Amino acid sequence: MSNYTVLLSENGTVAVDDTLLVKGAEAKAGSRMLEGFKPLFSAEAVTRLEKAGYTMHSKTHVGEFGLDLVGEFSNDCKQTGALRGAAASLVADGTVKAALAVDVNGAPRRAAMLEGVSFLKPTYGTVSRYGVISTAASGEQVGVYAKTADGIAEVMRVIAGHDGKDGTSLPAERYEYVTDAPAGGKRVAVVKELLDKADDAAKANVNAYADALRAKGVTVEEIRVSLTDAAAVAWQILMTAETCNNVSRYDGVKFGHRAENYKTIDELYVNSRTEGFNFLTKAVILYGSDVLSKTRYKACYDKSLRVRRVAAEAMNALFAQYDAVLTPVASVTGFEAYDIHEAFDKVFKESVFTAIPNLVGIPALVSGGVQLMGKAFDESVLLSLAAAVEKEG
Amino acid sequence: MKYELVIGLETHVELSTESKIFCSCGGHAAADEPNDCVCPACCGMPGMLPVMNKRVVELAVTAGLMLNCHINRYTTFDKKNYYYPDLPCAYQITQLNHPICTDGCVTVKTSEGSRDIRIKQIHMEEDAGKLVHEGNSSYVDFNRTSVPLIEIVTQPDFRSAEEVVTYLAKLRSMFRSGGISECQEGAMRCDVNISVRPEGSEEFGVRTEIKNMSSFEAIERAIRYEAQRHMDALEFELEELVQETRRFDEVSGKTFAMRNKETEADYRYFPDANLMPIIIDDEWLEQIKANKPVAVDEKAEDYRAAGIVEKDIATLLSDHKISRLLDDTVALGCDAKTAASWILTDCAGILRKDGKSFDDLVVTPEKLATIIKMVEDGTINRGAGKKVLIAVVEQDVDPVAFCKEQGLDRKVDTAMIDEVIDRVIAENPKAVEDFRGGKAKALQALFGACMRELKGAGDPAMIKEKLEAKLA
Ligand SMILES: [Zn+2]
Numbered sequence: 001m002s003n004y005t006v007l008l009s010e011n012g013t014v015a016v017d018d019t020l021l022v023k024g025a026e027a028k029a030g031s032r033m034l035e036g037f038k039p040l041f042s043a044e045a046v047t048r049l050e051k052a053g054y055t056m057h058s059k060t061h062v063g064e065f066g067l068d069l070v071g072e073f074s075n076d077c078k079q080t081g082a083l084r085g086a087a088a089s090l091v092a093d094g095t096v097k098a099a100l101a102v103d104v105n106g107a108p109r110r111a112a113m114l115e116g117v118s119f120l121k122p123t124y125g126t127v128s129r130y131g132v133i134s135t136a137a138s139g140e141q142v143g144v145y146a147k148t149a150d151g152i153a154e155v156m157r158v159i160a161g162h163d164g165k166d167g168t169s170l171p172a173e174r175y176e177y178v179t180d181a182p183a184g185g186k187r188v189a190v191v192k193e194l195l196d197k198a199d200d201a202a203k204a205n206v207n208a209y210a211d212a213l214r215a216k217g218v219t220v221e222e223i224r225v226s227l228t229d230a231a232a233v234a235w236q237i238l239m240t241a242e243t244c245n246n247v248s249r250y251d252g253v254k255f256g257h258r259a260e261n262y263k264t265i266d267e268l269y270v271n272s273r274t275e276g277f278n279f280l281t282k283a284v285i286l287y288g289s290d291v292l293s294k295t296r297y298k299a300c301y302d303k304s305l306r307v308r309r310v311a312a313e314a315m316n317a318l319f320a321q322y323d324a325v326l327t328p329v330a331s332v333t334g335f336e337a338y339d340i341h342e343a344f345d346k347v348f349k350e351s352v353f354t355a356i357p358n359l360v361g362i363p364a365l366v367s368g369g370v371q372l373m374g375k376a377f378d379e380s381v382l383l384s385l386a387a388a389v390e391k392e393g
Numbered sequence: 394m395k396y397e398l399v400i401g402l403e404t405h406v407e408l409s410t411e412s413k414i415f416c417s418c419g420g421h422a423a424a425d426e427p428n429d430c431v432c433p434a435c436c437g438m439p440g441m442l443p444v445m446n447k448r449v450v451e452l453a454v455t456a457g458l459m460l461n462c463h464i465n466r467y468t469t470f471d472k473k474n475y476y477y478p479d480l481p482c483a484y485q486i487t488q489l490n491h492p493i494c495t496d497g498c499v500t501v502k503t504s505e506g507s508r509d510i511r512i513k514q515i516h517m518e519e520d521a522g523k524l525v526h527e528g529n530s531s532y533v534d535f536n537r538t539s540v541p542l543i544e545i546v547t548q549p550d551f552r553s554a555e556e557v558v559t560y561l562a563k564l565r566s567m568f569r570s571g572g573i574s575e576c577q578e579g580a581m582r583c584d585v586n587i588s589v590r591p592e593g594s595e596e597f598g599v600r601t602e603i604k605n606m607s608s609f610e611a612i613e614r615a616i617r618y619e620a621q622r623h624m625d626a627l628e629f630e631l632e633e634l635v636q637e638t639r640r641f642d643e644v645s646g647k648t649f650a651m652r653n654k655e656t657e658a659d660y661r662y663f664p665d666a667n668l669m670p671i672i673i674d675d676e677w678l679e680q681i682k683a684n685k686p687v688a689v690d691e692k693a694e695d696y697r698a699a700g701i702v703e704k705d706i707a708t709l710l711s712d713h714k715i716s717r718l719l720d721d722t723v724a725l726g727c728d729a730k731t732a733a734s735w736i737l738t739d740c741a742g743i744l745r746k747d748g749k750s751f752d753d754l755v756v757t758p759e760k761l762a763t764i765i766k767m768v769e770d771g772t773i774n775r776g777a778g779k780k781v782l783i784a785v786v787e788q789d790v791d792p793v794a795f796c797k798e799q800g801l802d803r804k805v806d807t808a809m810i811d812e813v814i815d816r817v818i819a820e821n822p823k824a825v826e827d828f829r830g831g832k833a834k835a836l837q838a839l840f841g842a843c844m845r846e847l848k849g850a851g852d853p854a855m856i857k858e859k860l861e862a863k864l865a
Binding site for chain 2 (some may be wrong): 021037041131164166242248255269289293294297
């Protein structure tokens, strides 16, 4: 695993994904475009952990800008065979107690599933995005990997809370994260549309988890949620548009990679970016640029903003009846290395399971190979359900 | 045929804030060297997020109130995408869908009469940086990136170059006196939209836009040139007018079409997810209104009524700091005309002598009012007042203490002190005898009596010396 990480401190207990900044440590977000970029400050989540006495163990490699499945398309290392996520695997083998990662399109959730560890993508606005190498500002959020719900809660108590340096940070100074709320009497919904898209192994995971919940006195019911596909498309449109815009600053002028051969400023831009970005990022840029164009804006971007509102309302209505939603994390329980030209479609296909929390800002917890989504600020409900099931095993 | 000129303006004004619009860097005026005034945020480094400077909102609202605009209580930011090396993020944060102010109106008075110019909108945005070209290399200077601007967009309501220049002069004077912008060289930049149509026609002619001019003189010349070009084109059919962007060349006095990008640029505007919508509630709006300086026109009337001459009114209205000093001094109970003369004649004279300008003036309204009152109530004469003012302006002394030290206070002039000492000697024969008889303590009693009579005025050492001399 050493080629997946850059060690910061042997004594460290927390790994940090390379989409988050640690002062002075080269931060590339898996991209050649950011080669040699050393940030002048640390991400707020990192600073808060350090102030609380934690030491950062390593920077863990991510797929370029965190846009792929689990980190397979990084400029820093090439994966073959079964895919694994760098931070998740350090948590799984006990090298670190916890890891921080940015969830923009489900990559850390899928990585957690592969390693059998837990990952929480918190409610939007609860953890500062200061120091995140940003792609899709409206839905990305810093989350936490740990082996258990308790491990996640411990880190969340430190990193969550208002930060004046992030305009999207919510005003609450701190949040409570409990893992021992009674599970009995809770109501959990399984989304049929998502279950149907999963293979047998993924389905079996969900069913086993549902049984474990039932054993704790939880009511589990299958429901239909018609907007899963629309939500995935809407998030793809918003996510690619925002990413296209946010990575446009990587132009070879100020820092990072600059092409050697150019005669004009346009050549400098084109050659640097052609060399610096991988195929998946380029596909995201093209797609995002297209949906923002004058002729497409209304039908694509604007409509996606409306889908976001409708989806938020629908999820709220659902959470009036259920405490949590149980879904597969992906269509499969394992991924093999594949050709990058297939990446854009492959990631989209998997994002149908993960898009809703990014789109509407609700929390999502991956634990025991399944995903639990909850109402905004209901992390404690999700963590307590997961903790109850963990104790079962 | 007679033609009518139709002009609309887009005016960018740099705001006078202590820091940039989305980071805490000082304004670019504070910078000496290129990239002196930059931080990771205004250099576009990843990880930094824009944080709204509330002062920008307040100044934009104040400008909107001055131009009789509707203030939108819900206002949002959008990103405008384009690549240029002076734009570090490759997008500019601006306002497209929900600008802060809309639907205003301002009256301009020219030799042809007065006309109402409708303001379409005012929006907030960030400025871009600057490129410096040297030989084969180009350098970027980000000092100016993220400096706050407002853009004021009018309807096509101007009918002459004179109206345009009058409008701009009015904006400049309003913004200076309102503390919104210093409007120094280059801080006010204009894009002029111009078309020409036969008089009486309701339809607009083909419109051209002349970009990025900052001197009033250039704007006036550019409009006259461009209007003539349009009229000639219509009259003689020499050339076909096309909708395009042009630039004005100050040397030749002509406008030239700018290199046309094949198609009109698509800036791919979309909402900025990093900045939450700004809500201006009643309380905040009232607070801004309460702090809004009196409108220039009203203020001019007040000064006129106080008997201040036109020339001085013009100076006062063009300098927020000076009109503020005057207003505050008047608020402390001084006569406006008198105070204006102290500021505009005396202070100005002292500064000029020292090779300084009003920018360097440090006198507080309290100190100025103290000096004026001392002259008014006869404590000191006008000449002494001037001396005190010089000391205040140059060394920032306390005027009352300074008068006493220097013996400027008429109540402590030598003659008066002599008179008091003589009287004390005459009234205390016993003590005088005792002193002359060798009792040193008696001198102390006489000195105390003098001091009581003088009520603390005058230099004690000097009084003691005089007393001893008279007793000897
Ligand atoms: Zn800055």
